[in-house]
Amino acid sequence: MTRFLFGTTLGMTLGTTAAALMVAMSVSSSVWAATTLRFAHPTPQSDLQHVLAEKFKEEVEKASDGDLKVQIFPNGQLGNDAQMIDGARSGIIDITLSGLTNFTGMVPEAGAFELPFMFTDSNAAYQALDGAPGEAVMSKLPALGLKGLAFPENGFREMTNNRGPIREPADLKGLRMRVNNSITLNNMFELLGANPQQLPVAELYTALETGVVDAQEHPLGIVVSFNFNEVQDYLSISNHAYSALLMVMNQKRFDSLTPEQQQIVEKAAADATAMQRQMNTEQTEQMITTLEEEGMEVNRDVDTAAFQQAIEPVWETFVDLNGDEMIKAIQAVSGERQS
Known part of the structure; x- marks a missing residue:
């Protein structure tokens, strides 16, 4: 079985992230007079993850009367997920937002949240993430140099491909399926006869367009914001795994804030997460309709x-x-299936 290593790229990736930040450091000194928090995330500005970042920025700056400012770096400007997480651990980046699966190399038990068919709906996932299981994951982060702020939503993962509708496990056989670095999802697709291949999401559109892979699985928001419908013909609503996001802050940076500022940051993260979760739920059916109107066959x-x-x-x-x-x-907290 393939063994995957995550969260160990610190020494190799800091140079890349630091180089990207040189542009950010060129802003005028008047902007940096206040305490400025650098917030990096991987998605385009059209994605709800960016909407969350903007909500967080608005609330932090308003509640602090401008003493705290937030500078947002979207679309992987400061590196891929591993690089941004390493940057947050080292303090080069203050805040980042990434899939929970990208932290499972450091907190392996967090992979339980993304086990196939663990949750039947988002509310069950919220019960677990906002309850004792999520708190247990958060408690592991300070030892890694991180302060956990919230679990926003990536959403339920669906499958797209260029061969045909996926209705039963046999329909996956032989598909070259792009997967993320979740061990459980890699194991799932390999078990079902697909050929799982890990690729950064930034490279996925081209890989689908050129036939390097012919299938992928992501929440609907990612399918829409990265325009995968332009290079994929079929969408199967499988809800085969729920994917949470994890919003983290450099622990030392958080500790350097005043108690009042810490409360502002934590409240803004909670409020932005609640808003983003609600928007994702409200937009799910519209996203499916849009993808159908743009030519995808949906089953x-x-x-x-x-x-x-x-x-x-x-x-x-x-x-x-x-x-x-x-x-x-x-x-125990979500009332979901028993293994």
């Missing part, structure tokens, strides 16, 4: 029960590696 008749039965070994592998404590904690 909702995915045999969820067949998929759940087929991927049981993925759960078993996770338990063998990480134990079942986090799974049981999630199930």
